[in-house]
Each structure stands twice: as C-alpha cells, then as structure tokens.
Amino acid sequence: MSEKTKAKHHHEPLFRIVKRDDLPWWQAWLIRIAAIVTAVLLVGVISTLLTKGSLGEIYQTMIKGVFGKLFEGGSTTMLWKFLQETAILLCLSLAVTPAFKMKFWNCGAEGQALMGGLASMICMIELGDKLPYPVLLLVIFLTSMLSGAVWGVIPAIFKANYNTNETLFTLMMNYVATQIIKYYVYIEGGGSNTIQPVAEGNLPVIAGNRYLLNVIIVAVLAVALFIYQKYSKQGYEITVVGESQNTARYVGINVKKVIIRTMLLSGAICGIAGMLLVAGTDHSINTNTVGGQGFTAIMVSWLGQFNPFIMVLMSALVVFLRMGTGKVADTCSLNASFADIAVGIVILFVVGCEFFIRYSVKFKHNKKEVK
Amino acid sequence: MIIAFICRAILLGVPLLFGSVGEIITEKSGHLNLGIPGVMYVGGISGVIGSFLYENACGNDIANMNPFLAVCIPLLCSIIGSVLMGLIYSFFTVTLRANQNVTGLALTTFGIGLGNFFGGSLIKLVDSEMPSIALTKTSSFFTTKLPFADSLGFVGELLFSHDFLTYVAIIIAVAATIVLKRTRVGLNLRSVGENPATADAAGINVSSYKYLATMIGSAVAGLGGLQYVFAYANGVWSNNAFGDRGWMAIALVIFALWNPSLAIAGSFLFGALCNANNYIQGLGTETQELFKMLPYIVTIIVLVFTSMRKKREHQPPESLGLSYFREDR
Numbered sequence: 001m002s003e004k005t006k007a008k009h010h011h012e013p014l015f016r017i018v019k020r021d022d023l024p025w026w027q028a029w030l031i032r033i034a035a036i037v038t039a040v041l042l043v044g045v046i047s048t049l050l051t052k053g054s055l056g057e058i059y060q061t062m063i064k065g066v067f068g069k070l071f072e073g074g075s076t077t078m079l080w081k082f083l084q085e086t087a088i089l090l091c092l093s094l095a096v097t098p099a100f101k102m103k104f105w106n107c108g109a110e111g112q113a114l115m116g117g118l119a120s121m122i123c124m125i126e127l128g129d130k131l132p133y134p135v136l137l138l139v140i141f142l143t144s145m146l147s148g149a150v151w152g153v154i155p156a157i158f159k160a161n162y163n164t165n166e167t168l169f170t171l172m173m174n175y176v177a178t179q180i181i182k183y184y185v186y187i188e189g190g191g192s193n194t195i196q197p198v199a200e201g202n203l204p205v206i207a208g209n210r211y212l213l214n215v216i217i218v219a220v221l222a223v224a225l226f227i228y229q230k231y232s233k234q235g236y237e238i239t240v241v242g243e244s245q246n247t248a249r250y251v252g253i254n255v256k257k258v259i260i261r262t263m264l265l266s267g268a269i270c271g272i273a274g275m276l277l278v279a280g281t282d283h284s285i286n287t288n289t290v291g292g293q294g295f296t297a298i299m300v301s302w303l304g305q306f307n308p309f310i311m312v313l314m315s316a317l318v319v320f321l322r323m324g325t326g327k328v329a330d331t332c333s334l335n336a337s338f339a340d341i342a343v344g345i346v347i348l349f350v351v352g353c354e355f356f357i358r359y360s361v362k363f364k365h366n367k368k369e370v371k
Numbered sequence: 372m373i374i375a376f377i378c379r380a381i382l383l384g385v386p387l388l389f390g391s392v393g394e395i396i397t398e399k400s401g402h403l404n405l406g407i408p409g410v411m412y413v414g415g416i417s418g419v420i421g422s423f424l425y426e427n428a429c430g431n432d433i434a435n436m437n438p439f440l441a442v443c444i445p446l447l448c449s450i451i452g453s454v455l456m457g458l459i460y461s462f463f464t465v466t467l468r469a470n471q472n473v474t475g476l477a478l479t480t481f482g483i484g485l486g487n488f489f490g491g492s493l494i495k496l497v498d499s500e501m502p503s504i505a506l507t508k509t510s511s512f513f514t515t516k517l518p519f520a521d522s523l524g525f526v527g528e529l530l531f532s533h534d535f536l537t538y539v540a541i542i543i544a545v546a547a548t549i550v551l552k553r554t555r556v557g558l559n560l561r562s563v564g565e566n567p568a569t570a571d572a573a574g575i576n577v578s579s580y581k582y583l584a585t586m587i588g589s590a591v592a593g594l595g596g597l598q599y600v601f602a603y604a605n606g607v608w609s610n611n612a613f614g615d616r617g618w619m620a621i622a623l624v625i626f627a628l629w630n631p632s633l634a635i636a637g638s639f640l641f642g643a644l645c646n647a648n649n650y651i652q653g654l655g656t657e658t659q660e661l662f663k664m665l666p667y668i669v670t671i672i673v674l675v676f677t678s679m680r681k682k683r684e685h686q687p688p689e690s691l692g693l694s695y696f697r698e699d700r
Contacts, residue, residue, distance in 0.1 A: 019698060105472055105692075107405075164678035165687060167403065167472065168625050171618060172674070175667040182660040295476050302473045335491030337484045337610070344481025348463060351474055355467035359696075 015363045028357045035353035036317065039346040043325065046341075051332035058328055065327020066320050082316075082323060084211040084281070087218040088273060089315040092290075092297035094218070094225050094308060095269035098262050099152075100298075101229065101306045102242045104159065108152065108170030110294025111177035112267045114287075116148035116274025118181060121195070121285045124278075125188065128200025136201050140279050141272075148271020149264045151177065156263030160256040174294070178287050185286055197283035203276075214276045221269065222308040229306070238262055270294075299347045321346055374525050376643070376650050381533060382603055384642030386411070386595035386613075388540045390620025391627060391634045392547055393592030397457075398624060399551060400584035401564040401690045402464055405475025407592050408617025409482020410456045414593020415600045416486040417452025418445035419608045422509040422601075423493060441512045442535075445597060453593025456482055457586035465581045468694040479617070486596075487610040494610075503609035510606025534602035536594065540635075543591055547631040560584055564688035567695035577695060595620065622670040628677060628685045641666045 023031075047058045068078025092109045099106040123140045131139065151173060158164035189195045206212050229235040241248045241258050248255050278285050300318060304311030322339045329338040390411055397404045404410075422445040429436045460478055463469040493504050514534045551557040562570040563580045571577050599616065600608055623641060627634035648662035677685045 017696075019696070107472070107476075158675055158678065162675065162678040162681075164675055165625070167405075167692070168622065169671060169674055172622055172667045172671050175615065175618065176664050176671075179660055179664040179667075182663075183657050186657040186660060292480075295480070298476055299473050302470060333495075335488045335495070337487035337491060340480050340484025341488055342484075344477050344484055347477040348459070348474065348481065351469040351477065352463050352467045354469060359468070 015361050017359050018362050020358060020360050023357055031353055031356050032350065035349045036346065039349035040321070042349075043321070043342045043345055046345075047325070047328050047332075047338075050334060050338075051328070053332065061328050061331055062320075062324030065325075065330070066323045080209060080211045082319060083215050085319045085323070086312075086316045087211075087215045088277060088281075089293055089297060089300060089319055090312060091218045091221060091273040091276060092270060092293055093300040093304065093311050093315055094221055095266050095273060096294075096297055097225065097266075097301045097304075097306050097308070097311070098229065098235075098238055099266040100242075100301055102238045102259065102262050104156070104259060104263065105167040105298075106152065106155075106170050106263065106266055107167050107295070107298060108155065108173045109266075109270050109273075109297050110290050110292065111170070111174035112148040112151045112270035113274040113277070113290045113294060114174075114177045114181055114285075115151040116144040116271025117278035117285050117289055118177075118184060118274070119143040119147035119271070120201075120275045120278040121184075121188075121198075124198045124201035124283070128198060133201075137203070140201055140275060144271040144275035144279075145268040146271070148269070148274060149267040152263045152267020152270065153260060156260050159263075160259040181285060181287050181289075194286065195284045199283070201279060202283055203280040211281075214280045217272070217276065217280075221272070222312060225269075226308040229308075234258075234261070296343070299351075303347065303350050317346070318343055372650070374529055376646070377529060377639075378532065379646050380639050380642035381537060382642070383645055384638035384640075385533075385537050385540050386599040386603065386616050387620045387623050387641050388544060388634055388638035389536075389595030389598060390592045390617060391623035391638065392540070392544045392631045393588040393590070393595070394621055394624045395588075395627070395629055395631050395634065396547060396551075396591065397585050397588035398629065398691055399560050399564045399688055400581045401567060401688050401693065401695070402461070402581060402585055403471050403475065403692045404457075404460055404478075404585060404588065405472055405621070406456065406460050406478030406482060407475075407589075407621055408615070409479035409485075410453050410460075410589045410592050411482075411596040411599075411617045411620070412486030412613055413456050413482045413596070414449045414453040415596030415608070415613060416489050417593070418449035418597040419493070419504065419506065419600055420489060421445040421448030422506045422606075423504070426506060426508060436508060436512075438512050438515075441509050445509060445601065446594075449593050449597040450590045453589045453596075454586050456593070457589025458582075460589070461582045461585040464694060465578055465585070468696060471692050471694070483611075486613070490608050490610045493608070501609075503607050503612075506601070506606035506608070508606070510601045510604075513601040514605070534598070536598040536602055539594070540598070544631040544635050547591075551631070561688070564690060566689055568697075571695075571697060581695075592617075592620070619666060622667065625677070625687075626670050626673045628673075629687065640669075644669065 044055050044058050048055050051058070066078065066082050092113060096106045096109050120140050123136065123143055127136055127139060155164070155166050155169035155173060158169065159166045185193060185195055203213050229238065237248070237253050237258050240251065240253060241255055245255050248258070274290070277289050282289060296318060300311055300314045304314040321342050325339040325342040326336060328334070329336050390407055394404060394407050422441070425441060425444045456478065460474060463474045464471050490504065494502060497504055513536065516532050551561065559570065559575045560580055562573070563575060563577050567577045596613060599613055600606065604612065619641060623634055623637050627637045644665040645663065647665070648659035
C-alpha cells in the first residue's frame, strides 16, 4: 500500500487547535469586546424572554438602574452608588492581583477584608471616645491593614515553607473569619444580630459626599499598584516568581520571601477594603458586609489581565450588570438573583473568549497551514 | 441522645459526602471544580422543579402519586441539571482551556443565582405566606424508612433509619474508591490527573476522560443538593438555605485525602462538628458560633499536616488546576 492511500485511511479530525503567535493587542481586544457584547446581548435576550419587554426597554431599564435620574433631573445619587460599588470591587480586585500575578490563588479576599473591617469596628467602638480624631483615623487605618495582612500571610507562610495548597487554605480562612464576625456581632450587639451604626471614627465626608473619599482612596491605590507592578523591583520579582519559580531561584530571588511579602501586601489592601466598607460606608459590620465580592474580585482581576486600569473597566462592567439587571428584576418583579445569573454569564463569556486569543481553530480542508 | 446525635450528624453529613465524592472524581482528572457549590444548588432546584411539576400534575391528593415516579422524577431532573452544569464547566476548562478557578467561581455565582432565581419564582408562583416552597409529599417518599428499622431498637435506628439517598451516597463513595483504585478506568483517570501528557502518549483520550469525570462528578454532587432539600429539609426549599455546604464539601476533599471512602467517615465527622454545638450543654449562642468554626479549622490542620508530611498518596493530583494542551511543552 502506498503512503498516499494510507494517509487517506488515517482518521483525520474535523478540526484541530493550533496555538497562535501573539495577536496584536487591538485584535485581542476586539475579540474580548465582541465577547462582552455577545454576553450582554444574551443577557438582554434572556431578560426579554422572561419579561416580555423589548430589548430596547430592557437596556433602558438597566441604564436607569445604574445612573438613576442623572439624565432627567441631574440627580447623582445613583451614580455615586455606582461609583462606590465599583470602587469597593476594584479595591478587592487590586488586592488579589499581585498574588495572582505570582500564581498564588488568593481566594481569601472575603475573609481578609472582613478581618480588616473587624479591626476598624473594634477601634471605632473601643477607642472611639478615647483618642483624638486624627490619631483614631490613623489607628483604624493601620490596624485594618495589619489584620488583613495577618489573615493573608498565614496561608502564605505555609505555602512558602511546605507548598500547602493556597486555594483551599484561603477558602477555609474565609469561613473562620465569618464565624469570628458572627461571634463578635453577637457579643457586641447584645444578643441581636446587628451592631447599631457607630458615630465615632467614621472616615471624613469630603465635599458633602459620603462616597467621594472611598473613590479617591481606591483610585490612588490603583495608580500606586500599577506603578508598583510595572516599575518597582519587587513588582518585577513577583512577575518572575509567577512565570517560573525555578527561574526566580536561578537568578537569586528569594522565592519564600517574595511569596510572604506579596501576600502581606495583598492582605493589607483587602484590609483597606474592609476599612472602607466599615469605617467609610456602613459604620457597622455583619457577615454580609463584603457580600461575596471577594470572589467576584478574583474574576475581575483575571478579566483585567492583572492591569489595574483594565480592572477599573471590568469592575465597572460587573457592577453595571449587577445593578442594571437588579433594576430589571425589580421593575419586572423577577427574582433579584437574576443579577447573579447575568454576572455569571458575562464572566463565563469573557473567560471563554481567551481561548480564541491564544488558540486558533483550523478546519480539515485548510491544508496549506501544515508547513 | 447519643443515637439522635449520630443520626443527625449522618443526616447533615450526607450532602457533604455527595459533594465531596463528586469533587474527588472531578479532581482526579486534574480539574479543581470550584463550581461545586453552584452545581449543588442546581441539583437541588432541578429536583424541586421536577417534583413541583409532578405534585401539581397529580393534584393535591397524595394517593394519586406513584411512589416510584415521585422519587425518580426529581432524581432524574436533579441529575440532568447538574450534568449540564458539569458540561458547561468542562466545555470551558477542557475545550476552551479557560482558567479553572475563575470558571469555577463564575459557575458558582451562576448556579447559586439559578437556584435562587427559580426558587424565588416558584415561591412567587404558589403565593405562599412563607418565603419557601414545601414539597412535603414528595419528601415523605424520600424519607421512607426501611420497614424493619423500628423493630430493631437502637441498632435499627443507627443503621437502617436513614433516607435511601444516604445509602446511595455510601454506595457511590465505596464504588468510586474501588473504581479509582482497582480498575483500569480508574488508573487511566488518575494518570490523566497526574500527568495528562504521559496519559496522552499512552493512548488515553485525555479530553473525554476529563469531560466524563467532571460530568459524573457533578451528577453525584448535585444529588447532595437533592438530599438536602428532600431528606434534611423535608421538601422545603427556601432561598440560600443550602448555605456554604458546597464549600465545606470541597474542604472535605482535602480532609479525606482524595479518597472517597475516607470521605464517608469525614462527612459524618463534619456533620457532627457542625452539630456539636447543639448537644453540648450550657453553651451560649456566642460560643456556639465559635464552635461552628471547627470543621474549617480541622480542614486547615489536615491540609497543613499532609503538605508537611509529603506522603505521595496523600497529595493532590499532580496537574490539578492546570489545563492541558497537547502541543505545549
């Protein structure tokens, strides 16, 4: 049998997958934007099927749900709510980013932020009337960062020394933190499950807007993290450890030190997020203060490719969808969990579209490709 | 009282057992499915929808209901629902090679959203006063005890008084252990999880093993949601009632050292730990909250301990969390 007929009988799959060379950045972004648009359209179509409204109405409701009466009466209440939620989600995403870049899967942002918030709460209650206001603020800031950092560094120490699986460790730490909060709320709330908002030690209100300071702090953090990751020696070390631990060791980077230091940073930023939520927004704490955003932050960080500025857009997108679909659910009396479904769909689409950026699909008839 | 405590621990432990056995099967193929909490929600709500439709079709008379159908319809719906979730997960992580952690977390958001969405919609549909939907008739079929359980005293209560899904869970766990450790399919699956490139070179179809393991694992995990609704909660679905049991099931995987048989004992222990606070006299509510930390702390200790000892058979699958592309180096 000749070589040719043999090849013919050989089973050839319908298509095969080939790794691409790096796509130009604008093509990659075109694919991502296409994925987001498709996903948002899909969410819209699902909404129309459920509510029997038209697609245009649905998007109008969504925009109204996010920006409120901004375009009608110029009321910025909803807009600020949107900015605040985006800022908090962004803050948590910024926190997990350096760890992720190092390929340390910090799934514990939830717990670290809760612990940071708890530190703020304790300071506000215990020291609120004992310290002068500026000192109190400083103490709140430092203790929140410290307690978030401690919660984050415990898994890191074990990861660095014994290579303990950090995904699972950090996940478990979340629930330990939740129970500590429950315990604290119970003793502090005097048996009820709520702590009344505390008036002392609140972050200052600037320009008459209670969310403005939160937004500014997170914006500063985003720029700082960008510079840290891109231009500092430590940021470079994080990248090398993330790419290959062996390479890092070879060039003389102390991998253990980098892991522990980065998780201290990651936990500390989570602690700041907790402080912003407790001292800056709610002035109280409960187990739902972070509200699962620690997990959403992981997705935002990944979707934003660890770049703080893209993460701004991604967290805005996620919050937009959450608030918008929430409004759709509200006006059309659907269940509020519709927002979760929408966010889930969009994230799956964006994660999935990375495939088309990294690989290309070659079909059977396309034989020229084979060198 | 001790007997009641143990029975309660088993009842609480079974959803975890389903969840963790499902997750072990998935993880053995090298996929860390963090979507399991979502899958379990979907498994629960699919069963609820199936049983809701069947109960409505039968009218309000329990005599009209066929016990076999009353059990099989929710069971089948639950399996279909969770297998679909598994299919989504494996399509993204196996075919599209998306990041497993992100896909899993997105799936959890999605699944919990689906569960609460349909749950909430059903609650609205029946227009009940309570924020829950009660399918007690179907539940009574699920919790039917073996006929001789009562006549055997405490032995009967301890061993035979449980709902049938409890026995199903134990059988699945034992079967999974045997398949994983003693059969060729199990060996192939483990090799796919340890080193997919080697498995591929040995002629094993890596993708189909990954797909099947994820889907079967999801089906098993989804049954945990079903058992929770129909056996533990007596057929009452209320939103978010399932709580974080899905995460606890993932914790149990580590506790059980990736061995389904150990997960049996582990799940009952977790059930006991979750429940111990109710049985220790003189605990204030605040101390009870601290007690509820126990399962998580025990898991952390096991995690640290196994990583320190570095015994080979106690480690996670070598390529857990990594996607496989044949042409990669």
